[in-house]
Amino acid sequence: MKKAGTLFKITTLFTFLGLFVFSSGAHAASKIVIGHPACLSGKYAKAGEQAVGGIKACVNWVNKVYGGVSLGGKKIPLVYKYYDCESKKEAVTSLIARLISSDRVNVVFAPYSSGLTLRGAPVAESRKMLYMDHGGANNKIFRQGFRYVVQTIGPATRYHEGTLDMIKKIDPSAKKVALAYEDSEFAKMVMFGAEVHAKKLGLNVVFKRTYPKGVTDLTPLLSAMKAARPDFVLGGGHFEDGQLFSRQMADLDIDVKALSLIAAATLPAFYEALGSLAEGVMGPSHWEYGVKYSEAEAKKVGLPWIGPSQDEFVALFKKAVGKNIIPDYHAAEAGAQVLAYVLAVEKSNSLNSDKVRVALGDLKFMSFYGGWDVDDTGMQVGHSMVDVQWQAAKRVIVWPEEAQTGKLCYPMPTFKEKAKGKLAVP
Amino acid sequence: MLLEQLAGNLFQGLVLGAVYGMATMGLSLIFGVLRIVNVGHGAFIMVGAFVTLWLFTALGISPLVAVPVAFVVGLGLGFIFYYTAIKKLIKAPELASLLATFSIGILLEEVIKLIFGSEFRGYNWALPKIDLGVTVLPLSKLYACIGSIIIALILYLWFNKTRAGTAMRSVVEDTEGAKVCGVNVDRVYANSFAIGIGLTLASGVLLTMFIPVGINPYMGGSYTLKAFVIAVLGGLTSPYGAFFGGLVFGLIENGSYTLFALIPGVEPFALTRFLSFLMLLVILLIRPTGILKGK
Numbered sequence: 001m002k003k004a005g006t007l008f009k010i011t012t013l014f015t016f017l018g019l020f021v022f023s024s025g026a027h028a029a030s031k032i033v034i035g036h037p038a039c040l041s042g043k044y045a046k047a048g049e050q051a052v053g054g055i056k057a058c059v060n061w062v063n064k065v066y067g068g069v070s071l072g073g074k075k076i077p078l079v080y081k082y083y084d085c086e087s088k089k090e091a092v093t094s095l096i097a098r099l100i101s102s103d104r105v106n107v108v109f110a111p112y113s114s115g116l117t118l119r120g121a122p123v124a125e126s127r128k129m130l131y132m133d134h135g136g137a138n139n140k141i142f143r144q145g146f147r148y149v150v151q152t153i154g155p156a157t158r159y160h161e162g163t164l165d166m167i168k169k170i171d172p173s174a175k176k177v178a179l180a181y182e183d184s185e186f187a188k189m190v191m192f193g194a195e196v197h198a199k200k201l202g203l204n205v206v207f208k209r210t211y212p213k214g215v216t217d218l219t220p221l222l223s224a225m226k227a228a229r230p231d232f233v234l235g236g237g238h239f240e241d242g243q244l245f246s247r248q249m250a251d252l253d254i255d256v257k258a259l260s261l262i263a264a265a266t267l268p269a270f271y272e273a274l275g276s277l278a279e280g281v282m283g284p285s286h287w288e289y290g291v292k293y294s295e296a297e298a299k300k301v302g303l304p305w306i307g308p309s310q311d312e313f314v315a316l317f318k319k320a321v322g323k324n325i326i327p328d329y330h331a332a333e334a335g336a337q338v339l340a341y342v343l344a345v346e347k348s349n350s351l352n353s354d355k356v357r358v359a360l361g362d363l364k365f366m367s368f369y370g371g372w373d374v375d376d377t378g379m380q381v382g383h384s385m386v387d388v389q390w391q392a393a394k395r396v397i398v399w400p401e402e403a404q405t406g407k408l409c410y411p412m413p414t415f416k417e418k419a420k421g422k423l424a425v426p
Numbered sequence: 427m428l429l430e431q432l433a434g435n436l437f438q439g440l441v442l443g444a445v446y447g448m449a450t451m452g453l454s455l456i457f458g459v460l461r462i463v464n465v466g467h468g469a470f471i472m473v474g475a476f477v478t479l480w481l482f483t484a485l486g487i488s489p490l491v492a493v494p495v496a497f498v499v500g501l502g503l504g505f506i507f508y509y510t511a512i513k514k515l516i517k518a519p520e521l522a523s524l525l526a527t528f529s530i531g532i533l534l535e536e537v538i539k540l541i542f543g544s545e546f547r548g549y550n551w552a553l554p555k556i557d558l559g560v561t562v563l564p565l566s567k568l569y570a571c572i573g574s575i576i577i578a579l580i581l582y583l584w585f586n587k588t589r590a591g592t593a594m595r596s597v598v599e600d601t602e603g604a605k606v607c608g609v610n611v612d613r614v615y616a617n618s619f620a621i622g623i624g625l626t627l628a629s630g631v632l633l634t635m636f637i638p639v640g641i642n643p644y645m646g647g648s649y650t651l652k653a654f655v656i657a658v659l660g661g662l663t664s665p666y667g668a669f670f671g672g673l674v675f676g677l678i679e680n681g682s683y684t685l686f687a688l689i690p691g692v693e694p695f696a697l698t699r700f701l702s703f704l705m706l707l708v709i710l711l712i713r714p715t716g717i718l719k720g721k
Contacts, residue, residue, distance in 0.1 A: 041539070041544055042544070042644070043644065045543075045544040045545070046544070046545050046546070183693065183695070183696070209693060209694070209695075210693050210695070212695050212699065214647075214648050215695070216637060216640070216648055216649070217442060217636075217637065217679075217680075219435065219438045219442075219680065220435050220438075220680050220683030220684065220695075220698075221683070221694075223431055223434055223435055223438075223561065223684075224431060224683075224684070224687055227427055227430075227431055239546055240546045240639075240640045240642070241640075243546060243548055243639040244637065244640055247548065247637070247638065247639045248637075251555070251562065251564050251567070252561070252562050253555065253557075253562045269545055269546065269547070272547070272548075273546065273547055273548030273549070273550075273639050274548060274550060274639070275550035275552075276550070276552075277550060419552060
């Protein structure tokens, strides 16, 4: 009986010791592992490649410039473990399970797109694993009651707010807006936000329709839109349909004062595919090379600063992908997410998902990506978007005024003018 | 205004339908002669699209020239795949040839991805447009439509006026009878498969003349689906039927959009897809030989 009592005490002691060590996670760690089911092939390969490059760039910065993550009085290096999810939902769930169970990662970064992010969330949630979202903008992700999902990319409903504000300010006579979006959760949420904001500004939504994913011909929809005679058009969904949208607007000679497409218009491949037809086309972006976020700017608005400067990030990104390309917002938001995680680990002095999650909730900072702050649900509320426009084969930030690298070309050139070589230069 | 839109969409549907029809002829020819369902059909369309893209962007060669180039590339691919895989599977259970063509499709996708990457690409062939009043038609689309009609006519003449074409028809009608009459059935099989693939690659060129964006290794899937609907509509064994099936499909797909848009609270595109598959079901039930009764 006495033996059994001693055994019980020893077992209890070791259990508590074990619990303490594992729950704090601060003292045993020799590395901090970020897991990521990345979209390196399939339909989101373009965005996926950028995201992986952005994460690698910031992991390198943390390890080599920042000296590692301060945890339990030590500097711990970050390790980035990723697999190709082929942009497929079924692969996302199995890879997240593998990252958590076999690779024993400390945090999971979600794949690109709202659909894939949403698919992976319950898997991470059921294992009480912090799940950081850099590519899923749909507000619905944060209406499911998930505790461990934290967003870096901004919510979809705000994508076109800046565009509408800008047009309202520049041309108060432009009242008729057409909304034509892909029939996806993300795009419909953007359209919902745009419609609400347009009505708030007193604009008249004269056309509102969706088109299915994988559409190969938008002629019937665009013909109907043409008949509604909008002043400007907001639309798109993902890269491929954005290309098609612009191309077929040109085919049908649908001239409007402004055209803004989500996801597609901000990528260099958009101009490569369309050439001069892309002149004047705009797109909302979470980040664009040329934005003016800096340590001095952070000081001015009273936020702590972390991370590389914009140019340092670009250099690190180029090294990470091995190509001489400028990163787009997919890379920047993924990179900024690394910085948010690092700050939260340091703030909580722990790797425990619950503690890091609490720290993320209290976190406010600025990096090359801009502001970062989340609400109680984990949704990003501290980051502002910018609007870019293709002008003479270059992307120019045209909104907000404080971030402008050039003036808006408004109205954009007609397709006949573009065919004659006119560029969208204000 | 509504009638104007309907007329414009029907015209666009007719032009696109001709290209869809052309894009299905290869599928029907292969099934008609070899009784093999080419599940990798869309991947061959994709290869044709990449031939156009590469010729235009790298060498500045017009997509019109790309049509015969793609046809020749297709012939080559057709012979290679026939002698390495398909020949052994003609007498095998249907599942074997289905899996083989599916694998060939994936192989092509991955090879193209390896060479060109997985990005969505496009090219800008700046040609004038014709304003028809009810709609605007770029010349590139008109060329694609005319090209499809010419290729369909050439195939018709080849089938009906040449010895090789007659041999092919005899194999379709009665393989054993054709053998007895001295037709080299194996050569007919090889030629049919190669010509079918050649036509499919050429249709990939014509499709990019209609839609010169969204070119990527995985673009073929949606065209495979449409090709099956059109093939059933036109009669699975009839290349001409497939061409007419394409015209009907294009007209219905575009025309119905305008009409469905009149129903309040409905997204017309969702219903046009529903209609396409309803059409497939109805044709299979009431006229399985297609609108031309398999001719």
